[in-house]
Amino acid sequence: MTITRIGIVGAGTMGGGIATATAQAGVEVLLTDAKPGAAAAAVDLAGTFFARSVEKGRLSQDEADAARQRMHVVGSIDALADVDLVIEAVFEDMALKTDVLAKIASAVRPDTLIGTNTSCLRVSELAKAVTQPERFLGLHYFSPAQVNPIVEVVRGEQTADAAVALALEFTQRTGKQPLACKDQWGFCINRFFCPYTNEAARLVDEGLGTPGEIDLVAKEAVGAAAGPFQVMNIVKPRINLHAIRNLAPLGAFYTPARSMAVTGDAETSWTIDPAGDIDPAKADLIRDRLRAGTFLPVLQELDEGVAGPAEIDHGAREALKFGKPPCALMDRLGRAEVERLIVPLCSKYGYQLPKSLDRVGSLIST
Template sequence: MDDETDIDDTLGHVAVVGAGAMGAGIAQVAAAAGHRVWLVDAAPGAAERAVASTRTALDGRVAKGRLGADEADGILERIEVATSVGDLPECALVVEAVPESLELKREVFGALAESQPPSTMLATNTSSIDVDAVADAVADPERVLGLHFFNPPVAMRLVEVVQGSQTSRAFVEHAVRLVQAWGKTPVRCRSTPGFIVNRVARPFYGEAQRLVEAGVADAATVDHVLREHGGFPMGPLELTDFIGQDVNLAVGTSVWEQTGRDERYAPTRLQQQLVERGDLGRKTGRGVYRWEGGRAVLDQPDLELAARLVGGPVETDPLARTLAMLVNEAVDLVHRGEATAEDVDTAMVLGVRYPKGPIAWGRELGFDTVERTIVALDAAFPGGRYRPSPALRDGGLT
C-alpha cells in the first residue's frame, strides 16, 4: 500500500486472536468503541470463557454505577466467538494476542494473511518480539505493525504503536487514529528491542537487583529509597514480584538477546535464582517478599542506612544510580530516532506510572550531571553496562 493511500476510518469489524486476559480486554475495548468484534482462540472453550468473564466484569461495573446496563449489554452483543482464524469475516483490524512465542505468532499471521484481504491491518500485541520477525510470515508486510496494550487493557490508557521497517505510514497513521478513537493514548516507536517502556524500564529493575546482590542494602531499604525519595508508586523489587519474576526476567532476557547480549541489559543472578527456585512473587506467594492476599508483606527498611545512601557516593546511591540510568536509556532511544522525547515521557508516565518522564527528569537534573554519574559508575563497574549515551555528551536533548 502506498504511504499516501487513505484508509477508511469508519467503524469496521475487529477480530482478536487469543482469548487470554489481554485478548479479552482488547476485545472489550474495541466493542465498547462500537465495533463488532470476533474473539478466537485455539483452545476449546477459551473464547467462550473469556466472554463470560467479560460479562462478569461488566456486571460488576454496572452494580457500582460505573456503567449503564444498556451500555454493558451493547458491548456484550457486539462480541462474538469464532471457531478459527479461517472462519473470521473480513475485518478492518485483526489483533494477535497469543503467548510470546515467535513461532506461534508467525503461524497466526501466516493464516491471517491467507484469509484476510490486503486492506486488513494486522497487529501484534507483543511486548518485546520484533515486529519485522513477525511480519516475515506475511507476503505484504507493510500492513503489519505492533499495537502493544498494557495490562489490563480496559483500564490502561497507553498503547505503543510499533512500526516495523516495512510498515506503511498509512497503516501507522490509521492505527494512531483508531487507538485515539478507542479512548487510549498512542505513542509511536520503531520496532526496537523492548519498544519504549520495556526498554527504558530495564535499569529500574536491574540497578535495584544489583545493589541487593552486592550487599549494599536489603530489598526493603532499596524499595523504600525509590518510593519515598524517588516518588515511584512501588519499589522495583516489589514491582518485579507483582509482575512475576519469571515474566520480568523473560522480557529482560529478550531485550538482552535482541541487543546482541549487550551488558547493559544482562539479567542478574539474583533474579535468575528466584525463578529457578520457583519464587515468582505474588502468584506463588513468595518472591523477594512473602505475599498474602495479593499484597506483599514488606520487611522493615533500614531508615538510617537509606538516609546515608541517598546523596552519598553514586556507586551505592540507589536513587542516583537508577535515575541516571533511566535518563541515559531514554536519551539514547531518542538519539537513535526510535521515538520522540515526548512519546518516551508519555509512555513511562502512563505505562509504568513514573512520577515524571525520564527526559523531563534529565532536564531537571541536568544532562551534564547525569553524564558525570554514568561516567563515575562506568569507572567503578567497567564492562560496558554503564556507558554514556552520545546525546548526553552532546548536552542532552535540549
C-alpha cells in the same frame, strides 16, 4: 477504511484485556484461542469487569450489556476472514508468533490491518511471516489493557504510512493514547522499564538492598506509584524476565540479573518485606542505581530515534505511573549529575556515553 470489527488471537491476560477495552469502546470483537475454553473465560472476565464498572458508576447497565454483546468467541483463525483488523496477542515467543501471524495473514482479506501486541520483539522480524507486510505493525497495549491508556504504535521497516494512520485513528477512537515509535527491541517504554526492574534485582544480588527497601526508595527516586518488585509481582516475574531476555541484542547491560532469572524461571513472586528505616547512605546508593538504570537506556533510545523525550515521558507517566518521568527528571538534575550516574554503567558494560547526554537540560524543551 474504518475499523468496525476486529479479531484477537490469544485470549490470555493481554488479549482479553484488549478485547474488553475495544468492545467497551463500541467495536465488535471476535476472540479466539488455541486453548479450549480460554476465549469463553476471557469473555466471562470481561462481563465481570463491566459489572464492576456499573457498580462504580463508570458505565450504565445498558452500556455494559451492549459491550458484552459485542464480544464473540470463535473457534479458529479462519473465522476472522472478514474483520478489518486482527491483533495477535499470543505468548512472547518468536517462533509461536511467526507461526500465528502466518496463519492470520493467509486467513484474512488482503486489506486487513494486522497488528502484533509484542512488548519487545522487533516488528520487522515478525513481519517476515506476513504476506503484504506493509499492512503489518506493532500495537503494544500496556497492562491492564482494560484501563491502561497507552498503546505503542510501532512502524516496521515495511509498514505503510496508511497502516500507521489507520492504527492511530483506531486506537484514539477506542479511548487509547497512542505513542508512535520506531521499531527497536523494547520500543519506547519497556526499553527503559525492563532495565529499571533489572537494576533493582541487581541491587538485591549485590546485597545492597531488600526488595522492600528498593521499592520504598523507588517511590521517591522516580516518583513511582509502586516500586519495581511490587509491579513485577503484578505483571508476573516470568513475563518480565522474558521481556528482559528479548532485549539481549542491545548488549551486556540488558542481561538479566541472577535473581531475576531465578525468580522468573521458577515462576514464583518476589518476597517483599516491610522496609523499616533505611540508612540514608544506603537510600542514596539505591536511588542512584535506579536512576542510572533508567537514564542510560532512555538516552540510548534517544540516540537511536526510537521516540522523542515528550513521548517517553508521556508513556512513563501514563503507562508506568512515574511521577518523575525520566527526561524531565534528567533536565532537572542537569547534565553533570546524569553523567555521574551513568558513567559507572557505561564503563562496566562497555558503552560509549550516549550523544543525547549533551541535550540534558533542554530535553523537554527541544
